[in-house]
Amino acid sequence: MTSENDSTSAPRRQKVQAAEVGTDILKGLAELAPATSLSKLAEHVGMPASKVHRYLQALIASGFAEQDATTNHYGLGREALLVGLAAIGRLDVVKVSMPHLVELRDALNETCFLAVWGNKGPTVVHVEQALRAVTLVTQVGSVLPLLGSSTGLVFNTFLPEAETAPLRDEELAAGLAPSAAELQEQMAKIRATGLHPVQGLLMPGVNAVSAPLFATGHKLAGVITVVGAASAFRADTQGSAAERLHQTALAISERMGGKMPD
Known part of the structure; x- marks a missing residue:
């Protein structure tokens, strides 16, 4: 029964x-x-x-x-x-970075975004669009090239080799990235300055500068990037935009208990 x-x-x-x-x-x-x-x-x-x-x-x-x-x-x-984005939003790096990205966007009037490491590589999880009438569209959820973007190159520099090797080898084999020697030189400069500028690398006519964010234990938590039209945005490690980006990255990292590895 x-x-x-x-x-x-x-x-x-x-x-x-x-x-x-x-x-x-x-x-x-x-x-x-x-x-x-x-x-x-x-x-x-x-x-x-x-x-x-x-x-x-x-x-x-x-x-x-x-x-x-x-x-x-x-x-x-x-x-x-x-x-998925709601789950990512629970990460401390997203919560901590959002107000800083708003301030950075307002100060530079250029599009700023945060990327974290996803299962397919550098993934955009938050964007603050420039306030001007014409802005550069960087979409949440976009996956960026590891070696073909300033964001990806910063990830490649500071993430453990085991995490980046499969994607890096794939892009190197496809001939869509710098040579191994050029890559080592780029990584050394990124470690020295904490910044990486590119001119038209991912998209012609668009410049970008990226900086790493660290959490406790020198662990890379994400990368913030400023992008702008080449006609108006200077992408280098010496300009005022790069300095403001660098200071923002340091402030976010400090808030998360991290700092640039020695």
Whole structure:
């Protein structure tokens, strides 16, 4: 005989199991980002393709997944991005940096942003756009090249070798980055100055200067960057903008109990 408790707990168990399956599929989409086919996703999560497809339709309907109409590949949707950004927002570096970035943006009238290290590399998590009528659009969620951006080069300099090596080797092999010798020279300059300026590296006509942020134990917590049009923004290590950026990075690092490694 089935008890009342058994009859009510069965649907509850089914809901929990369904939530677990949906979570596993979302994790699979994140691990195979930016997009993947149904067959690869099913193989990755160890489920029948028909079952994965059924759950994907529900995730798409709720905005947690999306399908590219051209390739039919699947990826994370807007709602998943918002959840991820909310989780990132709990990091101390985001909370501490936000008011400082507002002050920096107001002082320089140039776009300023914060990036942290994500599973695909340097990831923009907060942007303060310039107040002028024409601004440079840097989107939250953008993943920047490790060796093809000032932000990425700072990460490459201060993060442990084990974290950066796979992405660095991939970019070096693709010929889209400096030579190994040039890279070592750049890293030495970044360590010496705590800044890295570039002119038109990531985007023609756009200059940028980046600085590292450190937490307790000399651990790199993020990178802040100022970007501006080359016609008006001077990107070097000696100008007033670079000095203001450097002081901002030091203030944020001090607040988090960190400092530049010796």
